[in-house]
Amino acid sequence: MRYRLWYWPTIQGRGEFVRLAFEAAGIAYDDCARIEGAEAMLADLETRAATGRGPYAPPYLALDGHAIAQVANILQFLGQQHDLAPSGLADRSWLNQVQLTIADLVAEVHNVHHPVAMMDYYDHQKPEAARAAAQFREERLPKFLDHFEAAARQGSGDWLFDHRWSYGDTSLFQIVEGLRYMFPQRMATLEPRYPALVRLHDAVADLPGIRAYCASERRLPFNTDGIFRHYPELDAA
């Protein structure tokens, strides 16, 4: 069986957290909107919305008879089905907590370039974005990275848990990748403070499935349509 993942076909975005777990684990999946187009996804979403149990937004997995949406929810499901998560209740709960804190960071990252009008263009809110970016770089970003560094430091070997990778590790990898792209100057300043997080990132990059993925055309490049966007005017050391 191949999973059917639906997400915007031209960006990494939130869908990338799911793609990375699939790729690291070698789980077969179709990235459906890259095959069938975004219009097919929108039509599928509309059909599902009519049932009352549709996704609010992509990404989602289309399973027999229902869909699973929300990144943390999808990863929790895959973690249980494919042993990509620890088995104990406290560990599983803590992993879900890490993923939800990553989701909070992702929402704040999006807010940096869309502070006053989520549905409008960046060009229409540049002064506001500059102000949002300054506070994000100075206050919010170090607070999140402190938290993830502590999480990485308490882990075992390179990983958050159990001497093997979980979906929390692939998600933290993506956070480091995205922040380096969006804020190269700021991250160059901050990274020396976060050696355990960088080590975890490097260990994920070195997983065979991730190495192959990142060398393939399946890994879309970062761009200024996604969540992590590099606008030089929003970065500073």
Added chain:
Amino acid sequence: MRYRLWYWPTIQGRGEFVRLAFEAAGIAYDDCARIEGAEAMLADLETRAATGRGPYAPPYLALDGHAIAQVANILQFLGQQHDLAPSGLADRSWLNQVQLTIADLVAEVHNVHHPVAMMDYYDHQKPEAARAAAQFREERLPKFLDHFEAAARQGSGDWLFDHRWSYGDTSLFQIVEGLRYMFPQRMATLEPRYPALVRLHDAVADLPGIRAYCASERRLPFNTDGIFRHYPELDAA
């Protein structure tokens, strides 16, 4: 055993979703920071952060040996422990998805009054907030309410699932309560479009535990320190 919940003692905020589940189910808990003070919570957070598995932010439940943070994660845990959630995998996953979509709405609501500087005062970002509020009222709010109305409509009787309430129902109750407080004019315009959601809200309000809670001093009033804030200048029909 009484649960130990830690959350800011003077606001409903994100902690209210947990309080409502406790109160509806009649589960004993201490709202610790209302007993011991916010300083005690900050000290507790600092101790936990040093372990590498601390909460990023309140609310959290302090259990033997570990803490569970993030509202959706706490509610998932309580749902399993106390039968406040359906038992099937597809249903549980969908309930978690609803709760995570509520979390997205809550983050966007906070962003309305803090669009460019999450850590700064509303008074320092009023023009930006006015712009954020306009788009929220016009575009984002109806999109979320359409989604929750469909969820309520596909449910059974008054509830999302199984002819009995789950934590998804108490959380949707709080969304309606908060939005009515924050945007009374806008909600007066929109509510007639959402009869199933309003019926679900009313059914939760009528649960004995919720009726007693809302009549008690344990239910803090909404105020302009919380997530849902009524600033008349941000509302419009």
